[in-house]
Amino acid sequence: MSAPVRRTPVVVWLRRNLFRSWVDGVITTVAALVSAWVLYKSVNFVLVTGRWEVIERNLQLLMIGRYPADDVSRLAITVIVLSGWVGVIAGIVHARQVRAGRIDPSATAWSRRRVVDLTERFWIPALVILLLLVLTDTAGPWIMTGVAVVVAIVGRIVGPFIGRRITGVVAGASLAIVLAAVPIVLYAMIVDAVGFDEWGGFMLNVFLAACSIILCYPLGVLLALGRRSRLPLVRLVSTLYIELVRGAPLFVLLLFANVALGFFVPEGLTPSTPTRAIVVFTLFTAAYMAEIVRGGLQSVPTGQFEAAKALGLSPPRQTFLIVLPQALRNVIPAQIGQLISLFKDTALAGVAMGLFELLRVSEAITQQPDFRGQGLIGETLAFGAMLFWTVSYTMSRESQRLERKLGVGTR
Amino acid sequence: MTATVAPTRVPIWRDVRVLQWLFQLLVVAVAAAVVIWLFGNYRTNSENQGIPTSFDFLDNPASFEITGNDMSQNASVRTALVQGFLNTMRISVAGIVAATVLGTIIGVARLSKNWLVNKMAAVYVEAIRNVPLPLFVVFGALAVVLGVFPRIQEAWEPAGLMVISNRGIAGPWFTGSGRWLIVIGIVGAVAWWAVARWRRAVSDRSGAPANSGLWGGAAFAIVVVVGWAALGFGVTLPEVDGRRSAGGIRIDPSFFAIFFALVIYTASHIAEIVRGSIQAVPRGQGEAANALALSGFQRMWYVVLPQAFRIAIPPVGNQYLNLIKNSSLGAGIGYYDITLVTQTTVGNGSPAVPAFTITLLVYISISLVTSLFVNIANRRVALVER
Incomplete structure (x- = not known):
């Protein structure tokens, strides 16, 4: 006898999922009407009523602000080198994971499943990048994106070889230094050409978030260690800083720094507006990062401390070699969450400090002579929201994936 | 005979307790130095620019209007x-x-x-x-x-x-005194609480359904309606x-x-x-x-x-x-x-x-x-x- 064929006809599916009872039926009908209306309005807005000329004409302003056209090539080089750099790092990390036996190499071999998996993970950002490219009227961005993708893939393929070849402390350390030097050199190259004040657009949002998350790290880790310290005075200082900063709104801190940061440094050292923003974002995020790291420290079993002590390691070595690496790894998803929230908060810098970041550009371009008084704010804000949404959503999806991979909470 | 081990004195520069205190003092000193430096800069810069550092400005006239609030012209x-x-x-x-x-x-x-x-x-x-x-x-x-x-x-x-x-x-909105409205609200809430408590007691004794929310809500509604009528509230x-x-x-x-x-x-x-x-x-x-x-x-x-x-x-x-x-x-x-x-x-x-x-x-x-x-x-x- 063959097993009965299981099938759920459409009617059964509908009854199970949409019309369980008459109340459910009413709710479904109302919800269907509402969602149909929203869907109709959105599609209509995107395809019919939206006047997207304002975006097309100002795309460069929205993406990179008033960055001088002569130096745009430096940005392109930066993007290309950075994507190769990311590819190499991904390759090295992958090789090490394979060697440590954490990843089965066959799981990442090229197969249909892997292609489907990658498509599922990255189709949204890919689509948005494609849309941005279609909106441009020059060949430059196309070439840049193409080269960047190729370089990233090459880096990903080359990376494992570097990772496998280079072993030992000295070689590892020099590799780390080379890898760390790449973004610094790139940074120097772009800042060298154009002063900070001419940065703008979405690039500025990304830049502010990247700078602040890197700079806040040392302070955040120190504060977390301080708060967990057995020494009462150290604990007091750290706790005071963390709680005071967490009680204050970021927006007010930005406003305050905008008018008053100059008072707190010697005359003549008054920082430029983007620097002020980075200072505030860094000091602010450090307090939140400290709380995240503290959570990580608490998740390390006491046995690890005791084992480190039994080995005769000094307290700093116990902390930096045994406890901290485990603590930081345990809270990677929370750190990405903080990065996402910092990235979204960079939109505050425009409102509070007048920085020419994406939100401010979106507002400003509706006031151009060609577009003034036409009520185009919906279009420009929708475009800005799309960019922010894509980056945040992709990051949070990747963070969830990482969380599953690390097995946080299931181990 | 038991051998007594003479307690070896740890030299002071390797005594953990001393080191910990020194480290704590260092941390506090650094924190204090940063704060003092910032504050000192602030004092000097304010003096140079002739900006007061006191809180006297609180008594100055505000000379702006807050939309939606009635604030007199010369409020502080x-x-x-x-x-x-x-x-x-x-x-x-x-x-x-x-x-x-x-x-x-x-x-x-x-x-x-x-x-x-x-x-x-x-x-x-x-x-x-x-x-x-x-x-x-x-x-x-x-x-x-x-x-x-x-x-x-x-x-x-x-x-x-x-x-x-x-x-x-x-x-x-209602017309009438806002204070009395708050009083009505508090009385109503107390009535709700008392009736709900009574119903639960009844329910515990007899096993009848308590319906405390229903009874309490009714009590609240009665208090509000009576109070509204008695105190001459209106609607605009x-x-x-x-x-x-x-x-x-x-x-x-x-x-x-x-x-x-x-x-x-x-x-x-x-x-x-x-x-x-x-x-x-x-x-x-x-x-x-x-x-x-x-x-x-x-x-x-x-x-x-x-x-x-x-x-x-x-x-x-x-x-x-x-x-x-x-x-x-x-x-x-x-x-x-x-x-x-x-x-x-x-x-x-x-x-x-x-x-x-x-x-x-x-x-x-x-x-x-x-x-x-x-x-x-x-x-x-x-x-x-x-």
């Missing part, structure tokens, strides 16, 4: 700051209530067995929480209020009860009067915009917490409720939600704190909360550092008081473990 900066603080509290309380209601509904919908409702809630949460709040604030101010709402000449007047225009939203409806609306209560457009943004945004975060908390309630609880033949609503309301509530308190409290702090964004679109008052008064010549110090301390105090309440609530509902 202090009065303006107090009004700003009250506005901050207004938007915070209104936002917290609305965001909680909306967030809970969406969070429950997110777990609905109804496929369509479930997906709608999921799309809402994912779409909203990945977009920065300032975008919603600007959208609320520039697109909804100025773009969607009509001019006052063509104001919408649904059923004659409200006047909706880009000058604000006006709705019906808003109407268009030339270029503005008169009568009723008017909600300022800037209030509406920041309220809209805060509620939409915070609700998406609260919805995720509600969903997580409901999922964290052991499955056996819901199954036990099913075994007792409770209805779907009863299962949710009496069994699952109370337990989810306990789990949700700390993270939801965090969201409330975020909402209060985010309400400062209203300053960006002209809502006179304490932030905008400070900004304006600094623009008018008050010294920036003292003024912003006051504002920051106010926010920090609000945060501390709120988290105190959250902690108390958390302790009261926490499971008592053996």
